Amino acid sequence: GARLIFILGDQLSPSISSLKDASPGRDVILLCEVADETRYVRHHKKKIAFLFSAMRHFAEEMRQAGFQVDYIRLDDPANTGSFTGELERAAARHAVERVCVTEPGEWRVAEMMKGWAARLGIPVEIREDTRFLCSRAAFSAWAEGRKQMRMEYFYRDMRRKSGLLMRGDAPEGGRWNYDADNRKPAVPDLFAEGHAGFSPDATTGRVLELVAARFADHFGSLEDFRFAVTRADAEMALDHFIEHHLALFGDYQDAMLSADPFLHHSLLSAYINVGLLDPLVVCRRVERAYLEGKAPLNCVEGFIRQIIGWREYVRGVYWLKMPDYAQANFFENDRPLPDFYWTAETDLNCLKTVISETRDNAYAHHIQRLMITGNFAMLAGVRPADIHRWYLEVYVDAFEWVELPNVIGMSQFADGGFLGSKPYAAGGNYIGRMSDYCETCRYDVKKKTGEGACPFNALYWDFLDRNAQRLRGNPRLGPVYSTWDRMGGAQKEDTRASAARFLAGIDALPRTYGQ
Ligand code: FAD
Ligand code: DLZ
Ligand code: SF4
Structure with a gap:
């Protein structure tokens, strides 16, 4: 029967598990801009604009692929302001038999989802997020019985699992980690290549107006919005990084310069986190640059470690330790954040x-x-x-x-x-x-x-x-x-x-x- 496929704002990948066996003629895709998600903390204006614009472009991409997409805007007068409220309204509108969704990134939303089947009176299928190399269950199994966990050992497993920078069972170059070669201070370089930036299109322009009007009291500037908001532009940003910055990424990873907020960092985290870029695809592209002799091993290994090592590791720790983790206060600190x-x-x-x-x-x-x-x-x-x-x-x-x-x-x-x-x-x-x-x-x-x-x-x-x-x-x-x-x-x-x-x-x- 027909399904309602609910896509959250950080699930903007055509290959997301909730869409895996979706059928354009039968299923309906739902995306919604909701006040609750913009306000549970008061996100930076540019962050809200980035998300809304990327969501709107993703909806268009899915329409082009033949899907019926139901997109609820923040200023829709009927908008209830919450995921649960919008899912309920959409389920009523579309006479669907079931709901399908990929597990969320946040504990808060996972708790919310637990109530959905009872509330709607139809089955709600919650699928694993397969954009990660290590599932939540696999991480728990790895962590089992360890008092302290160390990223380095986890990372080696992820290298073996993905085959990235491996020669059979051995790490490329004979060492797992080339950090000792990194961490140099930088000097200003007037001729350094800048980072890829993208001028706002009409959709982004409308979102910027909405955010300026609705979120004036949030932190941050909306000026000079240059983020990629489509998969194609995010891929261009990746190409640009590989071409111009990867070969120096490791050397200056820890450097800070007043004149250059970005140095040789990739600026890809937001694109990866919302699904515009797939983390493993990014790593394989970076690995290829090494194999083609375009970037040295210390840079490529360091970059890949951040993604299949740290990024996967912190996600595992998050799900292992929530909800208590948010309350941790080892030093019993009590000073409010300075203004x-x-x-x-x-x-x-x-x-x-x-x-x-x-x-x-x-x-x-x-x-x-x-x-x-x-x-x-x-x-x-x-x-x-x-x-x-x-x-x-x-x-x-x-x-x-x-x-x-x-x-x-x-x-x-x-x-x-x-x-x-x-x-x-x-x-x-x-x-x-x-x-x-x-x-x-x-x-x-x-x-x-x-x-x-x-x-x-x-x-x-x-x-x-x-x-x-x-x-x-x-x-x-x-x-x-x-x-x-x-x-x-x-x-x-x-x-x-x-x-x-x-x-x-x-x-x-x-x-x-x-x-
Ligand atoms: P690059 O330096 O180019 O690194 C490449 C990629 O590696 C990043 O795009 C990212 O996907 C991944 N990566 C690197 N370090 C980490 C890490 N420690 N954990 C997870 N992934 C990593 N990262 C976020 O994505 N969201 C956050 O909210 C976030 N908060 C942070 C808060 C603190 C206090 C610290 C110390 C780090 C935080 N990081 C966070 C990790 C890291 O700082 C950012 O991923 C990185 O700065 C993003 O910029 P980039 O894409 O240019 O990264
Ligand atoms: C961060 C965010 C914001 C600001 N707004 C929305 C939104 O309006 N609609 C939406 O689907 N997602 C939004 N998000 C991202 C969600 O907060 C994110 O999907 C959950 O926190 C789960 O990670
Ligand atoms: Fe340097 Fe001033 Fe910061 Fe001290 S406070 S570390 S002197 S910039």
Whole structure:
């Protein structure tokens, strides 16, 4: 009998499992823009525009393929504002016998789906999301009995499973991981090739107007919208990345430059996450570039590891640990998120730069997220739930299954070391080495305490001191605690006082946004 195939906003792939045996003459495809999804956190304006435009283009693509597509716009007067409400209305409109949907990316929506069959009175088939190499069940089996999990071993399994960069049973080049060759600081290069950008078409133009009118109070700028919103354009972005950036991806993966928010990163995460690009197809294309001699192994291996390693791994951890994971707070932090995360009004130049770029582009690259905004929040003792919500709101690629483990586990160490082995904490030294932010900052990155000293320096030691009971036992932190122990009493007191003064200053700032 006829089926209603419900496609969520991050399921925009013709090969999605819910469409697998779909029949254009018989089945109806439903997509809906709903207020609940735009408001459960107040997403960046560009993120909403990207999603709506990509959804509208996908609907058109499916119509071209012969399907009957029912598309509900946000401003449709009858729109109930929720997935459940829209599914119910559509099921009544189309006299279908059953509903078919692919499992959602978020726990919140999975809970919602559990009630659908009873509510509608017809069968609701929820299919596995086969866009991932490792199913939720396979990950649970792998994780079974492990107290701590390490990405590296999981990644090797995914290499074997996919056959990517494998010579029989051995890794290409003889090593699994070439990270030791990566991580160089960058220098500004006026002649570097830019990234692919796409001018808004008429559909995107209408969406931009809708978002400007409806979401004026959300964070972020709508200016200069350049995202791909179709599969064809996303593929062009992939080609452009492989052609112009892949060969330098690894070398400068951890570098940060004021003049260049993107460096040699791919900017493909949002396209992969919503289904415009298939992660395995992306990896095979990148592997081919290596086999054709267009990019070195350290770059290609590093890139593929991010996708079949980290991306799959964090998804596994998310489903293994939800819903409790969202509440994790290992350090028992209680500081609200400082207001400058919303306004970019701070004289710490590194934070100001990354937050301004985030506001303008709905994007920051990995090391900016991890070592600037993430590191600062952890050192300052910000509530993990606050900083989690911020990341979920501000990045175009943010969906909870990938955002939450990266924030709670990798960046805040709020899970106490389940996902990663040590906190990514760093003082100004690291930021000074990997970026040019300090060169134009009003603080002195070399100065440890007192007037004009880089606040990251005292915060770093104060964080370790404050959490000594929780962290001292960590073997990877042994050398750092030895350094702290060797400092004289006066120097320790100076450090604590500097950090306290700085934190009192943040606490005194007014809070105007995002409460
Ligand atoms: P590139 O540097 O070009 O990397 C290539 C691809 O690898 C990315 O497109 C992405 O698909 C994948 N990838 C790389 N690192 C990770 C990772 N740690 N986890 C999962 N996939 C990864 N990524 C998201 O997709 N959504 C998020 O909401 C998100 N939140 C993050 C929050 C924090 C605090 C941190 C530290 C990282 C977060 N990441 C998130 C991971 C990573 O920062 C982004 O995937 C990356 O910056 C996207 O830019 P890119 O496409 O240019 O990546
Ligand atoms: C993020 C988002 C937003 C802002 N709006 C919609 C929407 O209107 N309709 C829709 O189908 N999906 C939207 N999404 C993506 C969903 O939140 C996402 O599919 C779920 O969180 C599951 O990952
Ligand atoms: Fe950031 Fe400190 Fe460098 Fe200023 S000096 S940019 S605050 S690390």
